[in-house]
Amino acid sequence: MLITILHGPPGSGKGTQAQYLTKRYGLQHVSTGEMLRDEAAKGTPLGNEVAPIMAEGNLVPDDLIVRVIESRLRDADTQRGVLLDGFPRTVPQARALDEMLRRSGRHVDLVLCLDVPEDKLIQRLLIRAKAEGREDDNLETIENRLEVYHRDTEPVLDYYRAKPGTAVECVDGDAPIEEVAMRVRDAVDRHYRDAA
Numbered sequence: 001m002l003i004t005i006l007h008g009p010p011g012s013g014k015g016t017q018a019q020y021l022t023k024r025y026g027l028q029h030v031s032t033g034e035m036l037r038d039e040a041a042k043g044t045p046l047g048n049e050v051a052p053i054m055a056e057g058n059l060v061p062d063d064l065i066v067r068v069i070e071s072r073l074r075d076a077d078t079q080r081g082v083l084l085d086g087f088p089r090t091v092p093q094a095r096a097l098d099e100m101l102r103r104s105g106r107h108v109d110l111v112l113c114l115d116v117p118e119d120k121l122i123q124r125l126l127i128r129a130k131a132e133g134r135e136d137d138n139l140e141t142i143e144n145r146l147e148v149y150h151r152d153t154e155p156v157l158d159y160y161r162a163k164p165g166t167a168v169e170c171v172d173g174d175a176p177i178e179e180v181a182m183r184v185r186d187a188v189d190r191h192y193r194d195a196a
């Protein structure tokens, strides 16, 4: 069973590449952003709590999102392999994930990170804003999301680089979608080959 994390700044293509990866490797896609947006759209108590935080581009509290993931990782469809998209986003979340996986004899195998220059990220999210109207895709919120990423989420990469048993592979994500998908696939295949 493969536990893989897709890591990268807002707009780097995590959700887009997840579609390719889940198909090819039979992983269950678990996107915390999608789960939270779903709750917000349904107007559940959790959704109502997180909606204003997400609208400002801030992170929801660690203990809340850790509970959400802990519950999701108990579901039957996550037992054969998972692709985590948007989680962990802080070092405390990464520690909590490792602890919950350890309890069930699992660990994070691979962290795939997507590198894309900041001007391209902003451009992509502003294009999406016009097409989809996601509430956090406006320039002010995008700039905050990028700041939060550099401050709180980037350190997660160093956490995993220092962790024996977890590989970190960074891929240049500044190319057409299909080209990035090939680079990501090569990185995952390389990991399997090296680990064999």
Ligand code: AP5
Pocket: 008, 009, 010, 011, 012, 013, 014, 015, 016, 017, 032, 033, 034, 036, 053, 054, 055, 057, 058, 059, 060, 061, 065, 085, 086, 087, 088, 089, 093, 124, 125, 127, 128, 136, 145, 173, 174, 175, 176, 177, 180
């Ligand atoms: P989340 O939904 O995870 O948002 P994000 O990280 O900001 O990521 P995006 O969905 O914007 O971008 P992406 O990297 O998935 O790129 P995508 O493929 O969509 O989180 C939203 C919020 O939820 C957070 O701000 C926070 O409030 C909360 N949250 C979630 N998880 C949390 C956690 N663990 N802890 C605390 N809070 C949490 O692509 C973007 C656009 O670019 C698309 O239009 C796509 O078509 C286009 N595109 C993709 N690839 C390419 C390419 N190669 N070339 C050109 N265009 C491309």
